[in-house]
Amino acid sequence: MLYPLTFHPILKERVWGGRKLEALYHKALPPETPIGESWEVSDRPEGVSVIANGPLAGQSLRWLMENHRAALLGANAPEGPFPLLIKILDAKETLSVQVHPPAASATALGGEPKTEMWYIAQAEPNAALYVGLKRGVTRAEFERRIVEGSVAEALHQVPVRDGDVMFLPSGRLHAIGGGNVIFEIQQNSDTTYRVFDWNRLGTDGQPRQLHVKQSLQSIDFQDFEPRLVGSKYSKNATFKVRFLVNNPLFRVDLCQVKRGLRFHLRSASVQVLGLVRGRLRVSHTNGDLTVNDGQFVLLPACLERVGITAERQSEFLHVQPG
Numbered sequence: 001m002l003y004p005l006t007f008h009p010i011l012k013e014r015v016w017g018g019r020k021l022e023a024l025y026h027k028a029l030p031p032e033t034p035i036g037e038s039w040e041v042s043d044r045p046e047g048v049s050v051i052a053n054g055p056l057a058g059q060s061l062r063w064l065m066e067n068h069r070a071a072l073l074g075a076n077a078p079e080g081p082f083p084l085l086i087k088i089l090d091a092k093e094t095l096s097v098q099v100h101p102p103a104a105s106a107t108a109l110g111g112e113p114k115t116e117m118w119y120i121a122q123a124e125p126n127a128a129l130y131v132g133l134k135r136g137v138t139r140a141e142f143e144r145r146i147v148e149g150s151v152a153e154a155l156h157q158v159p160v161r162d163g164d165v166m167f168l169p170s171g172r173l174h175a176i177g178g179g180n181v182i183f184e185i186q187q188n189s190d191t192t193y194r195v196f197d198w199n200r201l202g203t204d205g206q207p208r209q210l211h212v213k214q215s216l217q218s219i220d221f222q223d224f225e226p227r228l229v230g231s232k233y234s235k236n237a238t239f240k241v242r243f244l245v246n247n248p249l250f251r252v253d254l255c256q257v258k259r260g261l262r263f264h265l266r267s268a269s270v271q272v273l274g275l276v277r278g279r280l281r282v283s284h285t286n287g288d289l290t291v292n293d294g295q296f297v298l299l300p301a302c303l304e305r306v307g308i309t310a311e312r313q314s315e316f317l318h319v320q321p322g
Contacts, residue, residue: 002071002300003286007049007061009088010039015202018092020181024122025088025294037089040296041272043082044190054286073321074269074301081188083321084250086272088121088294089182095175096208097130097151097196100189101218102170109214111191113170116184117245117252119317120164121276124179129166130155131174135224142221146212151196156225165229165244165254171220183274185319187249193218239263248322255318257310265306271299271320278314283307 009027014036021027021038029035042049042061049061056064064072065082073082100114118129133142137154145151155173158166160180168174173195176182194208195215202208233240233254238261242254254276257263265271273280274296282289282297284306291297299306 002056002064002068002302003054003284004282004289004303004306005054005056005298005300006052006289006291006295007041007298008052010042010047010049011035012037012039012047016091016093016095016178018090020090020092020122021088021294024181026292027294034092035090036092037087039085039087040274041082041084041086041298043188044085046190053289068300071302072270072300077269077301083188084272084319085186085188085190086274086296086319087184087186089176089180089184091176091178091180091182094178094198096194096198097155097173097175098192098194099173099215099218100168100170100191101193101214102220105217106170106191109217111193111214112189114187114189114191115169115247115249116186117168117250118166118176119183119185119244119252119254119276120160120162120166120180121183122181123160123162123164127160127179128177129158129160129174129180130177131158131166131168132156132172132223132226133221137221137224139216139219139221142219143216146196149199152198158228160228165231166226167229167245169220171218172223172226173219183276183317185245185250185252185317195219244317250322251320253318254315256315257313259310259313262307262309265299265308265318266304267299267320268301268304269320270301271318273297273299274317274319276315276317278316279311280314280316281309281311283309
């Protein structure tokens with residue numbers, strides 16, 4: 001019954017957002033609205049993905065989880081919602097400095113832990129990420145800087161360019177700098193504690209709400225100057241693989257395939273492909289499906305083996321839950 005699935009993007013207005021999701025990926029954005037996030041695969045109360053293709057079009061990912069869990073995820077899938085939340089972010093402006101609670105403290109704080117990964121799809125000149133603390137910054141100094149409004153001076157800044165990758169475990173202080181378009185793969189959670197907002201005002205002319213108490217209980221104060229993921233592509237001439245993240249929550253690889261190559265993906269668990277650039281044709285008994293830049297396709301576990309053809313030289317993220 002199941003087949004390769006695509007979903008309608010769920011667009012989220014954000015004060016820091018822009019219009020690049022329309023320019024780069026042809027997302028149909030509402031006019032004159034800053035769109036910061038496109039939720040591509042989501043099983044969240046704040047936004048549930050709806051199937052866009054085939055006989056099940058109009059049904060939701062939540063419906064799939066309730067009625068076809070084993071076929072979708074695989075026989076050994078744990079209970080709970082779909083395990084991943086996948087987004088594309090357009091940070092026209094710099095985001096607030098924030099943290100997601102680690103598992104050890106999330107429940108006590110009334111939130112959910114969230115580990116995530118960022119793939120930099122496009123970075124403007126001088127774009128950067130803010131991740132972790134400068135070496136030697138103590139909790140006492142950080143608390144003092146919150147009061148003074150000088151938190152920026154404690155943050156570790158990392159210049160980035162297209163293709164860079166950063167892994168962010170729960171507890172890692174972070175902010176996305178302006179001028180970045182990012183593919184974000186994360187644990188299914190949307191708990192964020194904002195600790196600093198660059199001393200700016202919101203659209204209503206007032207400072208945006210901060211969560212200083214919760215943030216201080218969540219930040220890893222031994223997390224100094226983390227680095228970008230340093231892996232490189234394999235040397236295969238037609239199908240290259242770059243290993244990005246492999247942890248208990250999710251595995252993400254970056255794959256580059258030569259134009260005209262036909263290949264197969266086989267897995268006993270669910271797979272998600274996110275096309276960074278190029279065009280792929282996904283073949284199935286239900287019919288062929290074309291995947292273009294900025295689109296995601298979910299391959300249910302029950303399919304076992306799926307044929308794919310690169311209609312142009314293509315680069316895609318291959319994602320599986322842990």
